[in-house]
Amino acid sequence: MSGVAAAQRLLAVVDKRDPHQPEFRQAVKEVVESLIPVFDVHPEYADVMERLIEPERAIQFRVAWLDDKGKIQVNRGFRVQYNQAIGPYKGGLRFHPSVNMSIIKFLGFEQIFKNSLTTLPMGGAKGGSDFDARGKSDAEIMRFCQSFMTELARHIGANIDVPAGDIGVGGKEIGYMFGQYKRLTKNFEGVLTGKGQTWGGSLIRPEATGYGLTYFVQEMLKTKNTTLAGKTVCVSGFGNVCWGTCLKSVELGAKVVTISGPDGYIYDPAGMNAEKINYLLELRATNNDVVAPYAQRFPGSQFHAGKKPWEVKCDVAMTCATQNELNGDDARQLVANGCMCVGEGSNMGCTPEAIEVLQHAGLLFSPGKASNAGGVAVSGLEMSQNSMRLRWTTEEVDQHLQRIMRDIHEQCLAACRRFNKGQDYLFGANAAGFLKVCQAMMEQGCV
Known part of the structure; x- marks a missing residue:
């Protein structure tokens, strides 16, 4: 059976079993269709994927x-x-x-x-x-x-x-x-990660997803002989992922000009600084789920009600809010404005149409399963510290995180090289992640 036929069979199973679960079916479709080159070489892996799809x-x-x-x-x-x-x-x-x-x-x-x-x-x-x-x-x-x-x-x-x-x-x-x-x-x-610092939590866990996203984007940019330094960055959201992304992006020399919420987005042409980034924590603590007060707090910034930040001209865009927040029209706007890189900090932040537009235009694009893995990576490091009854310094945790994000980036590129997929991070992340789990499942028998 060809890879295309295997993918069609798998998607038919999901559509039949879960017709009323659109987000789930979208996630499975994205992974399965991207793995067609893998199924072409290893048709037996499609049978493992059929098991994997069912929780x-x-x-x-x-x-x-x-x-x-x-x-x-x-x-x-x-x-x-x-x-x-x-x-x-x-x-x-x-x-x-x-x-x-x-x-x-x-x-x-x-x-x-x-x-x-x-x-x-x-x-x-x-x-x-x-x-x-x-x-x-x-x-x-x-x-x-x-x-x-x-x-x-x-x-x-x-x-x-x-x-x-x-x-x-x-x-x-x-x-x-x-x-x-x-x-x-x-x-x-x-039993839980993200705990407080005095009872088993890890340093930099709240910032970790945003830090990891920024490190991954930096690695992508290095393949084009450039870095975040001097780049204009648009970020969505205003929670922990956005906060960590803003912190690390500014530290690496970027100019972050947007945040967003359900009520609209903020454009800050002067760029964010430590005071403004810290204010994101106050916004979140109110439980009001709005970003409009930012414009009142910091004169010179603008609030755009009911809109998304992707209309702002930028070099790099990072989704840090929720699923499907960047659609095809948003992607076309980013391309028209000269954006060179889009990194997902949210899970499935881009719609399938948006991904197609970005990849067709030749932009660097990373899926969330690769570029937002920093949060769960530091959670894993917190688990290790708990098991050993140890507490690592900020520098130690950050060094581990940087190494993990570099390893993820290399795994993606290695999978692309193995299957002749150029610099397709979507394929690379799906293939590298799947192959490891697939091998474990096959070795463990009928599970």
């Missing part, structure tokens, strides 16, 4: 919690333990109204390959809830997190499944859940 375990549960008025509220909780061929399940928890099984499955599927690329022994998983923190008090958030963990605790463990944070889940939420886990199990163990 080992998908859990949905009720989360009942008490609001400040004494009324019982109900949300849905999810955990998809996708694949543990190379290590314990590992992947973040997302608290956002958009969360459903399709989104959690797409994120978990992507996580398999991302974790594989880090070279650390971590399987793929994802979880979360449709809980909306906007307008909620800290007491309500705490009660929700405790209720969520009461159910989740029976499914996780330091050597079984180690969740982390994601959209809507930062240090505060991780703390509430870790405290509840201890109450339920009487175990003080590295």
Whole structure:
């Protein structure tokens, strides 16, 4: 069977089983179609992919919690333990109204390959809830997190499944859940990553995804004999990924001119500095999910309501908000404005049409499973520190992170060389991540 026929067969299976899960089907389609050259050479690998597409375990549960008025509220909780061929399940928890099984499955599927690329022994998983923190008090958030963990605790463990944070889940939420886990199990163990600095957390974990994205983009630019220094950069989002990206990009000499939120985007022609970047933490802490106040705080910057930052002229664009945030029209605008590189900091940040436009125009493009792997990489480093009862310095963690991102970049290019795919990072990331997991699954038998 040809690679094309194998891909068509795999996608037919997914379409039949999960017709109402568009995000998941999109993620599978992107990976499977990109691996056609692999299936041409190794048709037996398509059978492994058929197993890999189906999660080992998908859990949905009720989360009942008490609001400040004494009324019982109900949300849905999810955990998809996708694949543990190379290590314990590992992947973040997302608290956002958009969360459903399709989104959690797409994120978990992507996580398999991302974790594989880090070279650390971590399987793929994802979880979360449709809980909306906007307008909620800290007491309500705490009660929700405790209720969520009461159910989740029976499914996780330091050597079984180690969740982390994601959209809507930062240090505060991780703390509430870790405290509840201890109450339920009487175990003080590295069951969550993204913990506080005084109780097992790793330095630079909040910044890690943004740092890793920036390091990966820097590696891509080096292949064109240039760097981030002096480049104008557009960034979306305003959470931890955006914050870390802005910090490291400015440190490396770039000029970051945008951030964004659900309400629109900020254009700051003067570029961001330490004060402005620190203000992103204040914006997030309000739980209002808006960026408009930035323009009031810093005169000279402009707020554009209901728009996205990709219309701003830039050399480098980095998606740091959510899935499918950069579409075909956005990609065409970036190309017209002379952008040379797009790096995904969000998971599946670009639509398939956008990726096609960017690659056809010859731009450097990296998929999130490669360029945003810095977050889970430092989570893996946190797991190592917990297991050894050690705490590494900022410099040590950052050196490990830089090495991991360079290794991921090289793995992508090595896979491209092996299958004669030029500098196609989308193919390289999918192929390198898949081949490692595929080999482990074949060696472990009928799993």
